[in-house]
Amino acid sequence: MIRRETITEAMYNAIRLGATKMPPDIRKALQKALSEETDPMAVKHLEVSLRNADLSEKGNGLVCADTGFPMYFIHAGAAAQVEGGFGVLKSCAEEATARATEECFLRPTMVHPVTRKNPGNNVGPGMPKVEIFFDREGDGLEILAAPKGGGSEIFGTFYRMMFPADGEAGIKKFVIECIKDACYAGKVCPPAIIGVGIGGTADLCMSMAKKAALLRPVGVHHSDPEAARLEKELYEACRKLGIGPMGSRGINAVLAVNVDVAVTHTAALPVAVNAQCMVGRRWIARIDGKGNIDYTGEMR
Amino acid sequence: MEESIRNISLPMTKEVACGLKLGEMVTVSGLLFTGRSRFHIRAIENDLYPPIDYEKINCFFHVGPVMRQEADGEWKVVSCEPTSSIRFERYGADVVRKFHLHTLIGKTTMGPATAQALKEVGGVYLSKIGLSGNALKGQVKKVHEVHFLEELGKTECTWIYEVDHFGPFFVAMDAYGNNYFEDLAKEAQSRMPEIEKSLGIPPGYDYTEVNA
CATH class of the missing domain: 3.30.360 (Dihydrodipicolinate Reductase; domain 2)
Structure with a gap:
């Protein structure tokens, strides 16, 4: 009991x-991002953020x-x-x-x-x-x-009910456009972890997106090979946007794209996006x- | 590295503001006031705002800090992370004109109406660099006053801080109506056709339309 x-x-x-405290997988992913960025502003955004996490870990703030x-x-x-x-x-x-x-x-x-x-x-x-x-x-x-x-939840939440004819192209277009908009001027505090829900009801779809963003270690892919393939393709596409940390010029708009799927109505293709911020x-x-x-x- | 960053005394003059370039990193020293959505809405809709001398305390810091009251009654900053200014765009231009603000500090950026107002008064918008709430709190030397604490709570009320080498921040909007993020957004948009192609999205693809 x-x-x-x-x-x-x-x-x-x-x-x-x-x-x-900053979770260890997040810190590792941000350090990798820092090693990849070259634009001085992008580098500075990450250096400052990692130092900020060090300060809070030492009992000096949040x-x-x-x-x-x-x-x-x-x-x-x-x-x-x-x-x-x-x-x-x-x-x-x-x-x-x-x-x-x-x-x-x-x-x-x-x-x-x-x-x-x-x-x-x-x-x-x-x-x-x-x-x-x-x-x-x-x-x-x-x-x-x-x-x-708030930043990630307020500026990083999107939902669209599509249709079977909209297909995988529709899913990908929706997700990449959401990520571009969410990262504008650093709104969701990129590099973000992007959760994507595909299928289910509207509420289940959004709930999957949120849990995919929050409850999975960075770098772990879905066990469903189709979901894992989408994760990899979308992650690589995000790195070509030219958007880096806090909306600067760079590579790391995202740390990960995590997809989850549920069976849905044969007439429906619901897709939801929910972002988690860099920390x-x-x-x-x-x-x-x-x-x-x-x-x-x-x-x- | 911080030593080479230019420090600006508050209140910032129009001349200093007009000399700042997009993307330039700066720190500020002097007095500033804080506020968020409720400050903006009340100041414009209800003509209700803290009774402070806005000529002297002219820098508006968009933030909802975490504050703790010590046993002796003194207020201490636990953390102060700039908040997303773009949320205030509906009232941003009116607030800049009403208080004749030469300095805004926040997160993200603001829109074209605020850019126009900053151009008129000769003001700049400074955006945060990374997550820096713990460094920033150490640069708050004194919490001078608090307004509307009872009504609005610790997050939305207005605090008056005295800061020293506060930042660094970068100039995201200059005094001439330009926005640092505009070019970046255009660059990202221009990459979209190539990215969509790499994802297998057909050219001219659009979602199924079900409304008239």
Whole structure:
């Protein structure tokens, strides 16, 4: 039985670490990008950003001040038992988020969409976002906390319902145009990680795009060979745009293009794009059945 | 490297602004005020804005900082990352004219209406270099005042900072109506036909149209 307070503690630390540390795969990818860029402005954008992450890692601030949307993705083991039942995960996330905000690891950024009233703790209807997958063996929980910045979400979200006749050409045209627009003047903070959802319903399509952008290590391709082929072709095409870090002249508009697919209606071809910014913030807490917590930036 | 970057005293004069070139890196020193969407909307729609001397405090820093109040009541900057200025384009030109602003600092860029207003008053728009919120906070020497904290919260309210060698930033819009990103966007657009060809997209391809 995993205790409620253990889960809250794990969520709090995961989001705190997410806001203050750069995941190792992201750092490696940015260093590779830095080695490829030649334009002085492109180089400077990356050098400054990597130094900024170093400073926050040394306890001196945040990877980015826009800690954005607080999100928790939870993989539950088939035999996992939670004190009070799985329903408590939502309130654990609320408590963890409010505490991290109170302690200035998260900026109070969530407001009512119409009145713009700010509760000051990032908690309100729909937020923090909590999503649970019952897809693991064992009796533990894996909690991934992702504070997702506004730039990537606001300027990097696109959806189009196409039709079977629009074909693969339509998918590719839509994605490459979205990436070009999203990177203009550095809106999504490139080099971005681009998630692409193809198929499903409208909501599933966008959800796939978001998870492809957030929940996959950089450099790992989809197990579906068609999805993996699209990822490689689109990645190579992005490198020819002439767009580099923060919209400068360069090569690295993206660190990765991650595609996910779902079966869809025989009359439909929905495509969604969701971007993650260059710092790709996410950190993981793994809780075993006895309540021991491990924290890591390494994805499974 | 930073030593060779030109430092400009705030408030920036029209003459200094007119001498800055697109792409040039600069730092600034002096007083500035912060704000985001709510500042823009309220200043123009409701004529409601912080009662400060905009001739002296003339640099508008687009940011929602993370702020912490110390036990002694002093406010400290935890992190201050410039925010996307392009969001404010609806009100940008009016705000520049209303407060006669010679310096804007933010992320991304702004649009043609703001470019025209900057040209009229003799002002520049400075854009951030990389993610730099932690370096920038160390360059904020003092938090002088805060306005509308209760109403707008720590992110949207207006803070008055005294900064020293703040930056570096680069000139993304000059005082003559030019935008650093315009040429880049044209270059990217000009590459699209070749890129589409490499992806196997037929020339003149268009999505299926289902509306009249």
